[in-house]
Amino acid sequence: MAGEVPGEGCLFCRVVAAPEKDADNLVLARRGPVIAMLNRYPYINGHMMVAPARHAGCFGDLAPEELPAFQSLLADCERALREGMRCGGMNGGWNIGRCAGAGVEGHLHLHVLPRWAGDVNFMTVTAGTRVISESLEQTRDRLLPYFRDGRE
Numbered sequence: 001m002a003g004e005v006p007g008e009g010c011l012f013c014r015v016v017a018a019p020e021k022d023a024d025n026l027v028l029a030r031r032g033p034v035i036a037m038l039n040r041y042p043y044i045n046g047h048m049m050v051a052p053a054r055h056a057g058c059f060g061d062l063a064p065e066e067l068p069a070f071q072s073l074l075a076d077c078e079r080a081l082r083e084g085m086r087c088g089g090m091n092g093g094w095n096i097g098r099c100a101g102a103g104v105e106g107h108l109h110l111h112v113l114p115r116w117a118g119d120v121n122f123m124t125v126t127a128g129t130r131v132i133s134e135s136l137e138q139t140r141d142r143l144l145p146y147f148r149d150g151r152e
């Protein structure tokens with residue numbers, strides 16, 4: 001919520017402050033000033049979010065050293081989805097402000113969603129590829145290796 005105290009009521013601040021709960025919170029990577037996690041309420045299997053560890057509301061609020069860290073983690077998310085989930089494409093976007101559809105206001109987060117041919121048709125069999133639904137925990141286990149490259 002606008003004007004909230006960082007860490008109170010903010011999903012991302014709660015997750016950042018509790019590394020011991022990374023499995024429960026579906027965290028994929030912590031890289032200094034940025035964090036990546038699966039969305040507990042995904043639009044599609046593999047729906048990730050990248051956010052600054054600090055309670056910052058928009059890209060313009062990030063410090064110069066936070067921006068490249070954000071991009072680097074975003075690139076890893078892209079690779080994890082492409083190689084780990086064999087997606088054919090991706091969508092990414094961020095919502096700043098309630099009028100833009102932000103579910104968590106006040107803490108910047110970029111959504112990254114894998115896409116497959118035909119997934120708009122409930123991911124049925126398309127072009128010989130069957131997308132198998134799996135639990136969020138299974139998806140996290142499958143994607144974690146792509147974030148373990150010694151940069152954590």
Ligand SMILES: [Zn+2]
Pocket residue numbers: 006007010011012013014054055056106107
């Ligand atoms: Zn926050």
